[in-house]
Amino acid sequence: MDLTVQQFKADFFKALAHPLRIRILEVLSQGDKNVNELQSIIGSEGSAVSQQLSVLRSRNIVKGTKDGNKVTYSLCDPAIPELLNVAKQIFNHHLIDTISMLDKVNDDNMKAMS
Structure with missing residues (x-):
């Protein structure tokens, strides 16, 4: 068995394993943004956004392009929005199952009681 692919997947999902990183990817799915724009949209401190962008960059999930004195971030792979959508669908399925069980x-x- 080729563990290289499994290790890549594990590292990739580790990079996604933070709510702020997921939110950053959701925002970047709508279009390229710089840190100030991300900070404004997300409502988080710039240092936190920059720190999470660094993790995403190190795994080649996002890339930064220098634009004067700003860096504009974008997704490296156009399949990221689809992945996020599938994750949301899985969450919804689990939620529906839980609601059904509670009902x-x-x-x-x-x-x-009757």
């Missing part, structure tokens, strides 16, 4: 428990409790 069943509530129904069972109501029947037991």
Whole structure:
């Protein structure tokens, strides 16, 4: 078995394993932004945004392009928005399953009380 691909996947998902990094990718899915724009949209301190961008850059998930005295960030791979959408769909499926389970428990409790 080729562990190289599995290691790449593990490292890739580790790089995504932070809520602020996910939010940055969601914003960049809408278009390229500089740190100030990201900070404004996300509502987080610039240092936190810069730190998370550094992690994403180190894994080649985002890239920075110098534009005068600003750096504009963009996604390295156009499939990132699709990946985020699939993750949201999986979350929604889990949420629907949980709600269904809670509804069943509530129904069972109501029947037991009758």
